[in-house]
Amino acid sequence: MNYEVVIGLEVHVELATASKIFCGCTTAFGGAPNTHCCPVCTGMPGTLPVLNRKVVEFTIAAGLATDCNITRNCKFDRKNYFYPDLPKAYQVSQLYFPICRDGDVEIETDGVKKKVHIHEIHMEEDAGKLIHDPWEDTTLVDYNRCGVPLIEIVSDPDMRSANEVMAYLQALKARLEYLGVSDCKMQEGSMRADINLSVRPMGATELGTRTEMKNMNSFKAIGRAIEFEAKRQIELLEDSKKVTQQTRRWDDNKGVSMAMRSKENAQDYRYFPEPDLTPIYISQEWIDEILAAQPEMPKAKRARYISELGLPEYDTDIITGSKHLADLFEKTTVLTGQPKEVSNWIMGEMMKLLNENEKQPEDIDFSPENFAKLIQLVEKGTINRNTAKKVFAEVFLQNINPEQYVKDKGLQMISDEGAVRSTIEKVLADNPQSVSDFQAGKQKAFGFLVGQAMKELRGKADPAMINALIKELLQ
Amino acid sequence: MQITDEIITYVAALARLELSESEEKQTKKDLGDIISYINMLDELDTTGIEPMSHTFDIKNVFREDIVVPSADRDLLLSNAALKSEECFKVPKTVE
C-alpha cells in the first residue's frame, strides 16, 4: 500500500526586541543564569505585566509579510499548566483572538509551486530553561528566557514531504529575517519547529492520527525526524496497529523519536482572557504604517535581481534566500558596480567555504568593503584568479584587508612583460623536449610549458600573458 | 449537574492539590452545594451578550521597547527554600 505523509508545523520564533514582552529585562542570548530577570518575569507575588509595543508591531509585520488578515481587536489569554520552567504556572498566550489569521506562504519544490496555508499567528511569552544536574540528580531552573517574546506560526497540514517542510521553513525564515523581526537561529533556539505528522493511505481524505515532534535543532534534523516518524507510523499501520496521539521527543544522536512521558495526557489548559492586560485595537492606520515600513521582500528582490541586474534565476534564488547573502551582495555590488562578478564569487568560492567550515549565511562576518576590494584587485589585474581565491579565503575567515594582505605577502602579479618574457625564454630553453613535442602537434605539451612558467613565476602572472608570450616565442 | 468523585479527582489533579479522603468528601459536598446554587445562572437569558472580560473600555496599554537593568540575582533567589548559587532547584524533571 502507498502512504501519504501529512505534515503541519507549529513554528515558534523569538522576536528580536531589545526587552522582554512584559518587562524591561534584556532578551540577549546567553548570560549567567537568572541574571536577566526581575520580579515580573519570575512571577513573584503581586507583580503585573505591561506589554511591549514592539512585540505587537513585529507580529503585525510578520502577519503582513505572510498575507495574513490582522485581527483588529485581539487579546491575550492565560494558558494554565504546571511545569518548573513556567514561573506563574500560566503562559500568557492568545487562544480566542489571535492577532493574525489566514495567511499563505508559497513554496516551490522540484519545480512545483504550492501554497502552505497559515492558520494563525499569535503572540506569547517564552518559558525558562531546565538544566539537569547529574551530580545531585536534581534539575536547576534558569528564568533568563522567561518572558522573551515569541510568535507562534501555525500552519495547516498542507505539507507532504520533508522537502516541502524545508522549503516552507526557508521561506518563513527568509521573510522574518528580511523584516528584521527575528534572527531565526535554530541552533540558538530563536526559531523552533514542532512537527505534527500523520500518515494515510494514498488517496484517502480523512486525516490519520497525528503525533507532535519536538526538539529538532537544525533543518537537517527536521528532515531526519520526518523520515523516521513517517516510517514508524507506516510500519505501525501495516502491522494493523494504531498510531497513538502523543508528543514525541526527537533524539538526533540516536536518530529516533520517543514518547514524552510528561505530555502523555491531553492537557486541560483552562484558557481564559488575561485580566491583567488590556485588549488591543489595531487601527488601519497602524497597519498601513507598518506595511509602508516593510523593506523589499524576497519575491520583489528576486524579480529586481533578474530584471534589473541580469542575474540568472538559480543564483538569484540562492542569494535572495537569505537576508545576509542579499545584504552582502547588494552592499558589495554598490561598491564595485559589478553584480555578476559579485554573484559569481558568492555562488562559487563563498558557498564552498561556507560548506567546508559548516557555517550558515548568518555566520558571515567579513565586510562588504573587504569583499569589494578583493574583486577590484582582480579587476585591476593586480592579482590573478588563483591568487584571488586564496586571498578570498583569508577575507572569509579573518576579514583581512585584501589590499594590505597582498602588499604584505607580495602576491601582486608580475606585470612587467620583459620579466615574464625572460622567464618564459628560460623555461623554453630548459624544456627542449616539450618544445619539440608541441611543435610536433602535442597540445598537452603547451599546458605543461604554461604550468612550468607559472611555477617559475610563483603563480604571480597573468595566465593570458603567459599563453600569448609562449605562443609568440614558439612561432 | 452532579459533582461526582471523578470530577473531584480530576479537578484536584488539575490544580495540583492532594486531598485526604475526608477532604475529598467534604469538597464534593461543598462544591455540589455551591454549583447547585450557581446553576441559577441558567435561568438568565444571555443570548447575544458579549462576555465582558474587561470592565472598562481601555485598550492598547503599552510600554516602549527599552531595556532596564535586571534585578539582583541574590534578591530574586532570596525567598527560595532550595537553590544553588545561581538557580532555583527542583526534583529531577522527566522529559
Place this chain on the structure above:
Amino acid sequence: MNLRDLTALQLAQKLQKREVGVVEVTADLLGAIKGAKNLNIAVTVCEKEALAQAEQVQKRLDAGEIHSPLAGVPMAVKDNICTRDINTTCGSKMLENFKPPYNATVMNKLCEADTILCAKMNMDEFAMGSTTETSYFGQVKNPWNTNHVPGGSSGGSAATVAARAAYFTLGSDTGGSIRQPASFCGVTGIKPTYGRVSRYGLIAYASSLDQIGPIARTAEDAAAVLDIISGYDRADSTSLNQPAGGFLAALKGDIKGLKVGIPREYFAQGLDEEVKASVLAAAKQLESMGAQVEEFSLPMTKYAIPTYYIIASAEASSNLSRYDGIKYGYRHEKPEDLIDLYLKSRSEGFGREVKRRIMLGAFALSSGYYDAYYKKALQAKALIKKAFDDAFEKYDIILSPTAPTAALKLGESLDDPLKMYLGDIYTVSVNLAGLPALVAPCGFTQSGLPIGVQLIGKPLEEAALLNTAHAYQQATDFHKKAPLSVEVMK
C-alpha cells in the same frame, strides 16, 4: 484628649505644629497594637523600621522640608500588600516567611507622603473569606465584642482602626473585603473605582476585581489617604489614566440636590430588621440634608453572587498556581518527585477555604464546563454592569445596606460556605461593575454591634461618595463612638 482619639488629619496638624513628635506618636501606636494582642489584629509589627522612619520624618519636619497632609502619621496595611524586606504573608502558611524584594506602588506613595508603616494586618487567607477566621495566624476578634468576627477579608485592618491602634489602614476589596469589615467594625472604608489605585504589589486574589482602599474613622481621613494612594501607575496595565488626589479638596459637605436611589431588591427577605432600620434612617438623614431619596428596581441582584464566585474563584485558581514552593513560599521538604513537590507543598501550604475556591475555580474553567460557567458568568457580568449604568442615568448615588446582618459570632460561618457567600449579596456586584463604593457607620444593634451604610457611585465618582459621607458625618456621631474595650484600654 487622648492622642489616639484624634483623626489622622488632626494628628498630622498637631505634628506640623510641633505640638507632638513623630517618634512619640509612633511609639504610642506601636504600644497600642501590641496592647491589642487579644484581638490578634497584626501578623507582623515592624517596630524597628517604624521608629527609624519616624526619626527621619521628624528631622525633615523640623527642617521644614515636608508639608504633606498626613506626614508623620503612623498607619498599618493589610498583609497582602508587598512591603520590601518585611514579611508579607497573605495570612497564609504558604507565605509565612515571604519577604518581597520590592514595595507595592501604594507603599512607595505612602512612604513618599511620610506616613509611618507600623504593622502588617491580619486577614483571611489570600483574601478569601468574610470573617477573618481563615487566617493561618489565627482569627481576628471584633473590638466591639470579642465573641464576634470583625468581618473579612480585611478584618485586621478594620478592627485596628476601630481599636484606635492605627490612624488609618489599607485594606483590599474583591467582593466587599473593605466594606463589610468596615461595617462590622464601625469604621469608614472605601473601595475605589477599579483601576483608580495601582494593584502593583497587591498579591492577587481576583485580578479583574481587586482594589486597594483606605479604612479610617472619618470620610475626611479616607479622602486624604485616597489622595496619596491613587493615580496612574505604568507598572499596572489596568491602572486608569487619572492623576492622584483631589479628593480631600473636593469635600464641601453640601449634598443638596443629590439624587439617591435605594434598590428595593436589597431590602427584601434576609435583611436583619435592625440593619434595615439603621440604613433607612441614614437615608432619611441624607434627605433631611437636601438629598432626593427614592426607591427603585435594580435588576440582576440575585445573579451577582454566582457570577462573582465563578469569576473570582476562576481567577484565583490561576493566580494561586504560582505557589509551588520553588521560587518562594512553603516547600514540602522531602517530596518523592516533582509532582509530589507540587501536591504536598500546595496541599500543606494552603488552608481549607483557599483550596475550596481553587477547586471551584479550576472546575469552572475546565474543559467542558468553561462555557456553562466561566463564559456565562462573564455574560452575566456585562448585564450586571448595564443594570448599574442604567440606574446611574437617574441617580448620583445608590444607597444600600453593606451586609444582611451585623457581625456574626465567631465560629459560626466556616462550616456552611454557601451561607457565608450569601452574606456578600450587597457588595459583590460593585466589584463586578468596577464601581467605587464607600461604607460609613450609621447605627448600632441593640447588642452594641456596629452597622454600616453602603454608598455606591458612578465610575470615578469617589468624590461624590466621600462628600456625602463627610456631610453625613458632620451631622451624626456614629463614627465617633469607640468600642468599650478601647475606652477601658485608655
